[in-house]
Amino acid sequence: MSDWKTAFRSFYYEKADPPEDIELPPEETALLVIDIQNTYLETDDDPDEARRWKPFRERLTGKVIPNTRKLIDLCRDKGVEVIYARIACLKQDGRDRSLSQKKPGFNYLLMPKDREDSLIVPDLAPEDDDIVVLKTTDSALTGTNLRLILHNMGIRHVIAAGLFTDQCVSSTVRSLADESFDVVVVEDCCAAATDELHRNELTTINMIYCHVVQLEDIPGFLGS
Template identity: 65%
Template sequence: MNWKTAHRSFYYQNAPEPEDMTLPWRETALLCIDVQNYGLAEHQDPAERARWEPFHQRMRGTVIPRLKTLQRSFRDHGIDVIHARIACLLNDGRDRSLSQKMPGWNNLLMPKSSLESQIIPELAPIEDEIVITKTGDSAMTGTNLRLVLANMGIRHLVVGGIYTDQCVSSTVRSLADESFNVIVLDDCCAAGTDELHRAELAIINRIYCHVMQSDELLGMMGLG
């Protein structure tokens, strides 16, 4: 099974295979979403730590290494790498969207200068790479990302990061609504559970993006 047949939802179960894609380097960028210190922090409570262990294994064993390889390949070929991170602009978080103020796990109070809000060292931006700071889920909402991409002539976005079913999905949907061609990399994303990850990929695939593996993308772009 390859990207043309994988991650099919009910809506596309019997649809014909999509055509091959062409991704010109000058019109393509890698967008890394929310791979920040808060997402990789270990829980103090033993039960929560055990509950999240599969997520951490996927991040350390698959997502981070493959996203790092992808960043390196894009940089080596002069293709833009863009970063998005979630953080509040005010220390008390009044500027956050409602989705980031809801009680419970999603109530993320991370001032932009805090350690928790920083991108992890393994995937940190280098030199003058663009970093978009967002106060909601989508990297397009309330930021200048659309204008920046238009100014750069970018029409194709390769997306990886966390969480698949939240900020990644919200960003992908926003990009699609703005008529960007979006590719989401299965092995460069993670959700709280593999079940949530797979379910969201099936939901967004073929409607808002094309889902594939990083090695398929590198081969398609001639970067392998």
């Protein structure tokens, strides 16, 4: 098992007592897979940009996607609801996007809902009865009816995985925590553009908005 009780400690919590053991009753728990979409598998045509993003894509294909596949299978086996969130606009021209996705730069995202690049990567594709929420915001909670869905299904605990740790994952986790959902973030099922950004954000949100854990920890939380 990992040292999740002492890992990713920020200044605020470096002297805090270890947290209590985590229990995730399957009937009250959902796995939320955030934004692991085809667009992030694409390699930039600019060789310099392709090299710059190579470490991210290596982590995505070599760790995040395979580990998230294992996490999904584990959750299904234990009766945990699997829910997906993906960035996708309803209008072809993206008029319905939030301002953050209209600004120029990396976060400019124009992905109509039925276009291939907006879909969940094939290795993690949702099953027919899975809930998939579409968002044009960073937070999957504030930009969709996910809050209502979770409440209607009696969900109190959320396991979070996905992209990007310091953007949509963090925004979603903070929103969930503000709504009093108990959240665990699976570190080795997430990625940011760089390892430094990834680790810094997890250190910031750990123990305030969530507990940061490893994939290997999850079975014990689910009672296996």
